[in-house]
Amino acid sequence: MNKTIADARTWAMTLAAGLRNADFSGLTPFVIPPVTALHAVREELTDSPVVLGVQNAHWEDCGAFTGEISPLQAADAGASIVEIGHSERRALGETDEQIRLKTAAALRHRLIPLVCIGEDSAAQRSGRSGVVITDQAESALAGLSPKQQSRVVIAYEPIWAIGEQGREPSVDELTDQISELRSALGERVAAVIYGGSVNTSNARDLLGIPGIDGLFIGRSALDASAFLEVLAIAQESVGRRRTPTLDPTDVPMPSPGANDPSTPSLEKGCQR
Numbered sequence: 001m002n003k004t005i006a007d008a009r010t011w012a013m014t015l016a017a018g019l020r021n022a023d024f025s026g027l028t029p030f031v032i033p034p035v036t037a038l039h040a041v042r043e044e045l046t047d048s049p050v051v052l053g054v055q056n057a058h059w060e061d062c063g064a065f066t067g068e069i070s071p072l073q074a075a076d077a078g079a080s081i082v083e084i085g086h087s088e089r090r091a092l093g094e095t096d097e098q099i100r101l102k103t104a105a106a107l108r109h110r111l112i113p114l115v116c117i118g119e120d121s122a123a124q125r126s127g128r129s130g131v132v133i134t135d136q137a138e139s140a141l142a143g144l145s146p147k148q149q150s151r152v153v154i155a156y157e158p159i160w161a162i163g164e165q166g167r168e169p170s171v172d173e174l175t176d177q178i179s180e181l182r183s184a185l186g187e188r189v190a191a192v193i194y195g196g197s198v199n200t201s202n203a204r205d206l207l208g209i210p211g212i213d214g215l216f217i218g219r220s221a222l223d224a225s226a227f228l229e230v231l232a233i234a235q236e237s238v239g240r241r242r243t244p245t246l247d248p249t250d251v252p253m254p255s256p257g258a259n260d261p262s263t264p265s266l267e268k269g270c271q272r
Contacts, residue, residue, distance in 0.1 A: 002222055008037035012044035014224035019048045024231050026238030032083050042078045053081025059101035071109040082106040086116045087159045096139040103140045107148050114153045115140045121160040130180030149188045155216045161196030168197040175209050182211040200226055203233045
């Protein structure tokens, strides 16, 4: 919960100005503002390469889910990405099954699912990081065709590395976890990106870790100038790492399943 509409607009204007004066042709920058500010940010970034998203979306298109937004509404508001399964959402009770449903629902509306995975400090200390994050990723991908899986972005965010109290992980720690995750996923997904204490000081080292396709920036990106600096660092590494292109128009839709609650129909009362 950061930035009012006015704050977000100012932030987006700063970002837009920086993008006009730089070449980030090898990147796909994305921004996931609070949903209240999505329209304002979209207005300021209309002519930019930035892809916009929302921080959460339900698996149903409509209904009695007070406080939620649907993937239908997210797409209608101009989002191309849905962030799914952030640890702060999981802490509120979001389950792997709900994350699976949300992933399929996002694809149904040609939204790019950005699925967050990450282990807590207990799993990290016990050496179970790789098992935990691989299980989370596989759960989100369950039931999707290879083509559908190829449009999913996996964001690895160790819970112990995020937030104001987060500990910045070492390159060696991350190399081991990313290697295990990549061994399981291969090239099935659109990208594996890293988030967790990402800043201008460590971005270059993080992008040098084999298997990391990009960065998922949190607190440091609240400063648009810092975000632009990280983009510049990422641009330097283009050509030395895998650089997937996220095209929202090429997201395949899952085949409807008669008994799958992730595929609601008009009979459920949705008005479009």
